[in-house]
Amino acid sequence: MPAREYIEAVLHEIQVHSPGQVEFYQAAEEVLHSLLPLLEEEPKYMDQNILRRIVVPERTIIFRVIWTDDAGKPRINLGYRVQFSSTLGPYKGGLRFHPSVNLGIIKFLGFEQIFKNALTGLSIGGAKGGSNFDPKGKSDNEVMRFCQAFMNELYRHIGQTHDVPAGDIGVGAREIGYLFGQYKKLTGRFEGILTGKNLRWGGSNTRREATGYGSVYFAENLLNAHGEEIKGKICTVSGAGNVAIYTIEKLRSMGAVPVSCSDSKGTVHHPGGINVETLKAIKEVNRGSLEEYARLHPDATYIPLHEYPEGGHAVWNIPCDVAFPSATQNELTLVDARHLVSNGCQLVNEGANMPTTPEAINYLQKHGVLFGPAKAANAGGVAVSQLEMAQNASMEHWSFAEVDTRLFAIMKNIFDTAHTTAEAYGSPGNLIVGANIAGFKKVADAMIDQGAV
Ligand code: NDP
Ligand code: 2IT
Numbered sequence: 001m002p003a004r005e006y007i008e009a010v011l012h013e014i015q016v017h018s019p020g021q022v023e024f025y026q027a028a029e030e031v032l033h034s035l036l037p038l039l040e041e042e043p044k045y046m047d048q049n050i051l052r053r054i055v056v057p058e059r060t061i062i063f064r065v066i067w068t069d070d071a072g073k074p075r076i077n078l079g080y081r082v083q084f085s086s087t088l089g090p091y092k093g094g095l096r097f098h099p100s101v102n103l104g105i106i107k108f109l110g111f112e113q114i115f116k117n118a119l120t121g122l123s124i125g126g127a128k129g130g131s132n133f134d135p136k137g138k139s140d141n142e143v144m145r146f147c148q149a150f151m152n153e154l155y156r157h158i159g160q161t162h163d164v165p166a167g168d169i170g171v172g173a174r175e176i177g178y179l180f181g182q183y184k185k186l187t188g189r190f191e192g193i194l195t196g197k198n199l200r201w202g203g204s205n206t207r208r209e210a211t212g213y214g215s216v217y218f219a220e221n222l223l224n225a226h227g228e229e230i231k232g233k234i235c236t237v238s239g240a241g242n243v244a245i246y247t248i249e250k251l252r253s254m255g256a257v258p259v260s261c262s263d264s265k266g267t268v269h270h271p272g273g274i275n276v277e278t279l280k281a282i283k284e285v286n287r288g289s290l291e292e293y294a295r296l297h298p299d300a301t302y303i304p305l306h307e308y309p310e311g312g313h314a315v316w317n318i319p320c321d322v323a324f325p326s327a328t329q330n331e332l333t334l335v336d337a338r339h340l341v342s343n344g345c346q347l348v349n350e351g352a353n354m355p356t357t358p359e360a361i362n363y364l365q366k367h368g369v370l371f372g373p374a375k376a377a378n379a380g381g382v383a384v385s386q387l388e389m390a391q392n393a394s395m396e397h398w399s400f401a402e403v404d405t406r407l408f409a410i411m412k413n414i415f416d417t418a419h420t421t422a423e424a425y426g427s428p429g430n431l432i433v434g435a436n437i438a439g440f441k442k443v444a445d446a447m448i449d450q451g452a453v
Contacts, residue, residue, distance in 0.1 A: 032055075087125060097175065
């Protein structure tokens, strides 16, 4: 069967077997279409039926989570852990707590994670988990009880050489602490079964900063390859969480001007540059709304979400040289891509997972905008998670500078790999193709080595 037909057949089967999982289908479609030149050159992947094998998780765990709210009422949520691939190492990937979480969302994230983790060059498999629990508006005690109830089931499925979850949307230092405490209580063991732990009890320096810093390091490498640098660039950033905050911090320290951030209610535009301390105080300490930012900085503008009627997002209508979507999936649409192009944007660098819709990517590429795809550009977080695992295993604790230096080297290597692979397979400059083929090849070759299991 010709490679093109094989790819379409596998995609068709996903639609039949996973109906309604639109985000998973979107992620799979992008990866599989990228693989055409590889499959045409190397039929062994079709002979071994690798595509059909890789799109099905090794294990899918769905469980009920019952916790008690502050009024004493039992509440019910769903918990997920999709252990997608253990080919390259223990299952590895974050946990997301957000009301939009469902099996299709976790599968898209887990699928992306396989190739992202392969690209880091480290020994980690791919997984993702989470819950439709909404931490917003919940007290610390409610969040703690939820995390404990979630771990009451999850603990039997994880382990430091088996599956090591971490944070993602809605899961940060607070949640990792409660989850870790409950694992220890249940098992009586102090083990590195989660990453993103507090520095005082087994965490790694630079893990908190790693995704954002890594995203900027990736952008710098990409710009350097085109004779440019991040220094002096006007940058728009969406989101106001872990990835966005440390993207903004690193942009400032490298001499760029990050002029925006956004949350689920609105966008801040601060032409002089976002004040990182104010942002951290509002979001990390007070868990507040960005509305407050403009009150504290009168030269900044706040645009509430409902006051932006054009079907796109206000943050992408702010003129910039580089855009860093760092909030959530499909947040940058075709309307936004048109605004970015007409405002002269040179590079879109994905900090979030799958933040750009396929139509928007197509438009950006047609108009010569450089593109740093998520599974390459945001791999710094999981890479430092693996460094946390290495430190836990050897009972060492490396300095901030040591981890940051390794992170920089890993991001450079990911860029070089995606760049040279794109060239080798006939799509010079197309880092989507380069990242997908390079990540896939690494996993697929190991799958063949390990036999049909
Ligand atoms: P956080 O929960 O820390 O922050 C998410 C931010 O995005 C918040 O400011 C949130 O607003 C905003 N947001 C706006 N719209 C939405 C929406 N519809 N759904 C969810 N959030 C929304 O998450 P992270 O910064 O950790 O993650 C951001 C993105 O980066 C995600 O795509 C994640 O998968 C990806 N990522 C994260 C990594 C990590 O190490 N944390 C690693 C690699 C990728 P509000 O403040 O109002 O809640
Ligand atoms: O999407 C991601 O790469 C993450 N949320 C981080 C995963 C991890 O295990 O550190």
